Amino acid sequence: MVFCFLVLLLLGSSAVALLSKEPGRVSGTGSSSSSPSADEIALLSAKSALSDPSGSLASWNASTRLCTWRGVMCSRRHPGRIVALSIDSMGLGGRVSPFLGNLSFLRTLDLGNNYLVGPIPPELGRLGRLRLLNLSVNSLEGGIPAALGMCTQLTMLSLAANQLQGEIPSVVGSLHNLALLDLQMNNLSGEIPPSVANLSSLQALALTFNTFSGAIPPYLGRLPELSELYLAGTNLSGRLPQTLWNLSSLTALSVAGNNLTGTIPPNAFCNIPRIQNLYMSNNQFHGHIPSSIANASNLGSFSAGQNYLSGTLPSNIGGLQRLQRLVLSYNFLKINEPKDWNFMTALTNCSELLDLELDFNDVTGELPSSLSNLSTSLEKLALSGNQIFGVIPQNIGNLIALETLALELNNLTGPYLSLYNNNFWGDLQLIGNLTQLNYLYIGYNSFNGTVPNTLGNLKSLLEFDLSYNKLTGSIPASLLQIPTLSHESRLSHNLLEGPIPPEFGNLKSVSIFHAESNRLTGEIPSTLGECQLLQNLHLQNNFLSGTLPNSLIGLKNLEILDLSNNSFSGQIPKFLGNISTLIYLNISFNKFTGEVPTFGVFSNASAFSIHGNAKLCGGISDLHLPPCSSELSKKKAKKIPVTPLVVSVIATISVLSCLGIYLIWNKRRSTTSRNPSTAPMQNHPLITYSQLAKATEVLKLQTPGAAKSFIAECKVLRNIRHRNLVQTITACSSIDSKVGDRHLSLLQRVNILFDVAYALEYLHFNGPTPVVHCDLKPSNVLLDIDMVAHVGDFGLAKILADGCSSFQPSISSMGFRGTIGYAPPEYGAGSIVSTHGDIYSYGILVLEMITGRRPTDNTFDGTSGIHKYVEMAINNSVMDIIDMDMALELETIGGLSSKTRQINSLISLLHLGLLCSAEMPSNRISTKEVIKELHVIKNALVQGEVSGR
Structure with a gap:
């Protein structure tokens, strides 16, 4: 069974249940006669009215049996007679053929989700056995034929998402077995006909997005089986009939986007205990939300935004254990006193809550601490456009699933904002208004856009963490001029570019600074040496260049310095060895040249890393670097070819394979001189043969061109570095190869x-x-x-x-x-x-x-x-x-x-x-x-x- 996805989306479980009642597919034998049957003639005639660019109906021909044709189901008791035709979602064009009206045994006709045009043929009214008619999601025009009223066995009629016009014919009331009537998303007009009141079996009525007139008929609330009623965007006016509030079978009601007026009665939720989804947004309702809402224990979504509702929210709303969405934006709801926030504490009992929207109401006062205790499944919290003041609750980071937090256009202040490790996105303009903030932790999210200059307004900020987001642009100088910054400042793992501002020198009290894994360029500013309390500095994985400024000698408290994977050049400054507090130094994969110092941090091989700097010499013996005599260095270089280990951080196995191929190729080359034109690759970190042999035991050593491919890869990867390119490293790493x-x-x-x-x-x-x-x-x-x-x-x-x-x-x-x-x-x-x-x-x-x-x-x-x-x-x-x-x-x-x-x-x-x-x-x-x-x-x-x- 394939049905219009729009219908299933709006009608939910009822549509699925109704469809499941259709008979299963059977493989008929077709006609025993060589001459075509009446049903076969009708189908071939219907095919002639269709366009079939993808060949979906190629099996519809005289050389194959009728009951094996695609989409065709035949009767068990009446061989050769078609009981179901389901050719939905096949990309068919053309028109609905009137010859389909000759399929007198047909119980299911499904042509939905195609590209059919033209009118609905009235000949379909001859299908007296028809139970399901689906013509939805096409481009059908004209009116709804009154002849369909003769299909009295219909249980499902869907004409949704077409271009039908005119009024709903009154004969629809003769379809006494109808359980689903779906006419949404057309251009139907007029009033909903009174004859609909005769549909005593109707379970779901969907009329959304048409241009009806008049009021909602009260008799709809007297249909005994009606559970889903969708009237959104239908231009209806007047009041919501009291009969609908008394319809005990009702599970879903959508009247959003109309011109409805009136109030929600005080006892509105007392007689609709099964209601699950109630959509009333974008109307003209006024008055209070009644406390009887607590009786709707199955309520999952209540949306009444963009109305004129007033008063406070009932505190017993927390009894709605299945509540997922509460949308009340753009009303006049009042929260002025601490007791008015009691509903928020009550909502902490709603463990399935995903969406809470109260923006643009009459909300003042401070946010209650209970806000942080809302469901950990909460994805959206909207309180913007109110008069909320004070601080953001410190534990708001408990809302680990939060994706949208809207607090703009308020008067919030306070010392602490932590949105760490969530799924927030958007820009950071709002944060610049929180001028009293002391701690800002918004790392590990998806914030984008530039780091706004307005963050410089946070004159009381002590720490900030903006790492692991998608921030772009340059580091604003204003952020580095906040005088109170004293401990950690993190900008790492973003998309920041441009130079490090000279204002860096203003961070005189900062002890830890992270800006690694960005796209920063240029040289390290000499002002950095003024940060005398700096202990940890991480600038690795950028595009920084130039020599290291002598002013770095002023970093008397420096303990960790990581400048790896950049393009720094010149000699390694000897003053780094004079920084007595330095316990780890990483300057790997740069362009440093000359002698490696042997004192201070350089006296312990485990305390520093210099891999990937091809022209270094000297240093302690553990480094195995050539002496800094140019003649001896050249001689050593000729005698000792060194094989690089190029390993992808993720795809270890594939690159290790290339290594082994190159190793054996290089060994054979040195003994047999088969490839005299290929020069040995030098100046790479040494590894032992046993390490290579162990790592490459899965190689296909005879792969043609493997060595040439490996050398080409080394040439390319030697100088390129980018966050979205695999990097060359000298240590193997991998992840679980069995990840699903x-x-x-x-x-x-x-x-x-x-x-x-x-x-x-x-x-x-x-x-x-x-x-x-x-x-x-x-x-x-x-x-x-x-x-x-x-x-x-x-x-x-x-x-x-x-x-x-x-x-x-x-x-x-x-x-x-x-x-x-x-x-x-x-x-x-x-x-x-x-x-x-x-x-x-x-x-x-x-x-x-x-x-x-x-x-x-x-x-x-x-x-x-x-x-x-x-x-x-x-x-x-x-x-x-x-x-x-x-x-x-x-x-x-x-x-x-x-x-x-x-x-x-x-x-x-x-x-x-x-x-x-x-x-x-x-x-x-x-x-x-x-x-x-x-x-x-x-x-x-x-x-x-x-x-x-």
């Missing part, structure tokens, strides 16, 4: 595409020399524990000649590059390697991530591929080609607007993949344009998630 497949949400997939795009931008434009990866594909994109993507495997990479354009020849020889399906077509034709080739591979990667299909999928024949597959479907049947996990995720999204944003984001991503994978290189967009488009998609996606909550 992870389901990635659409937002996570977009973040991964961001990471890969940033990596390509760095390779193509921002690295020491332009690099073309030549083998971008999913298996070479590795995810770390924080779901950050890293591009690896540079065995086929090409370093472009200095100053050349992307179409110029590379330094090394040509040949086919890449993997079939991901390599651009011009490579197969012998064209020159270019950055446009990587863009093509990236486009295929995008399409694969959205569709879940590999470019080599055997469903693509020799004349098509994933690009053509997506191109044909993108304007017609996008939902048919997206990955199943994302389709299921889409079905769980609440709200039409949020769902629309999600679908539009999917379409935009598919368009992006098509642009990148264009056949002609000149038609492909650049990485900068890719990143710009991803920003637009992500912003729309994030806004959609917010509006859906």
Whole structure:
């Protein structure tokens, strides 16, 4: 059974239950006669009115038995007679044929979720046995035929999401067996006909998003079986009938987005004990929320925002143990005295609460400490636009699932804000208003945008932690000029760029400073030496350069200094050995040259690390560096070839394999001189043969070209460093190889595409020399524990000649590059390697991530591929080609607007993949344009998630 996802979303369990009553599929034998039966003729005639671009109805032909045709179910008792026709979601176009009215044994007719146009043929009224009719999610026009009133056996009638017009025909009242009537999202008008009162079996009525007139008929509240009533956005006016408040069978009522007036009666919730979802937002209701709400013990969602409700919230609201969403924004609810906050304490009993919205009401006073004791499942807390003053409760960090905290436009002050290790996102502009803040802990979230200059307004700030977010831009000088900062300051693991401001010297009382794993550039300012109380300084994994300033000798209390993975140059300053407090120094993977000191921290090999600095000499004997005599150094270099150990932090096994291949190749080279043109690679950390042998026992030693590929990878990885590229290190590390497949949400997939795009931008434009990866594909994109993507495997990479354009020849020889399906077509034709080739591979990667299909999928024949597959479907049947996990995720999204944003984001991503994978290189967009488009998609996606909550 496949049914319109919009119907299932709005009608929930009732729709599922009703659908489950349909008869199971049976395999009929078809007609024993060689001549076509009446049902076969009717179906072939109906097929002639349809367009079938994907060939879904290819089996509908005279050479196969009728009862084996796709979507056809035949009767057990009447061979050859069709009892069910289910051809929904097949991308069919054309019209609904009147010949379907000849299928006199038909009990189920499901044509939903296609692209059908034209009117509903009145001949369908001849289907006297029909129980289910689903024509939803098409583009059908005209009115609802009165002839359908003759289908008196109907239990389900869904015409939702079409372009139907006119009034609901009064003959609908003759469908006495009808349990579901779904007419939502059309252009129907007029009043709801009185004949609906005759539908005594009706369980669900969905009329949302039409343009009816008049009031809600009172008789709807007298339908004995009615449990779900959806009237949102239907232009209805007047009061909510008292009969609805007395309808004991009611489980869901949605009247949002109308012009309804009146109050919620004091005893409103006394007679609807089964109510689970009540949506009343965006009307003109006034008065108080009655205390009888506590009687609705099954209530999961109560939304009454954008009305004129007043008074205080009843304190017994905490009795709603199943409450998940309480949305009361934009009203006149009053919270002025401490006792008015009693409802907040009561809500701490609601362990399933996900969403609490009280923004833009008449709320004053201080936030109660009980706020921190709300459900640990709480995802959204909105209190903005009120007159709240005082401090934010210190333990608000207990709300570990919180994704949205809206407190702007209040008068909050106070010393402490901790949102540490949650899922918050958005910018930090609000925080600049909390001028009395002493402690700011918002690390391990997803905040984005720049670090605002307004943080300099926090003149009482003692500590801050902004680490592990997605902050961009430069470090604002105002943040480093806060005079009270005294202990820890953390900016690490963001996307910050630009130089370290000279105002760093103002942090005279800070003892710990973290800014590692960003994109900082330039030199260390000499003012840093003024931070005389600094104990720990972490600047590793950036793009800092230049020599270390002599002023660092002023750091008399320095204990830990980590400057690894940058581009510092010059000699290692000897004054570092004179800092008696220094217990650990890491300057690995820079460009330091010359002699390594032997005193102070340099006298203990375990206290410092200098790996990855190719031109160092001297030092203590444990380092095994050559003496600083130039002649002896050169001699040693010729005698002792050193093999580098290049290990991906995530993909250890693959790179270790390359190491072993190179080791054996190099050994054979030295004894047999088979490859005299390949010079030995020198100046890399020494490791023992036994270490290599143990680590590479799984190698395929005879792999052709393995050594050449390894050397190419070493050349590329030697000088490039980026947070989204796999790095070269000298120690093995790995994660559990048995980690199961992870389901990635659409937002996570977009973040991964961001990471890969940033990596390509760095390779193509921002690295020491332009690099073309030549083998971008999913298996070479590795995810770390924080779901950050890293591009690896540079065995086929090409370093472009200095100053050349992307179409110029590379330094090394040509040949086919890449993997079939991901390599651009011009490579197969012998064209020159270019950055446009990587863009093509990236486009295929995008399409694969959205569709879940590999470019080599055997469903693509020799004349098509994933690009053509997506191109044909993108304007017609996008939902048919997206990955199943994302389709299921889409079905769980609440709200039409949020769902629309999600679908539009999917379409935009598919368009992006098509642009990148264009056949002609000149038609492909650049990485900068890719990143710009991803920003637009992500912003729309994030806004959609917010509006859906």
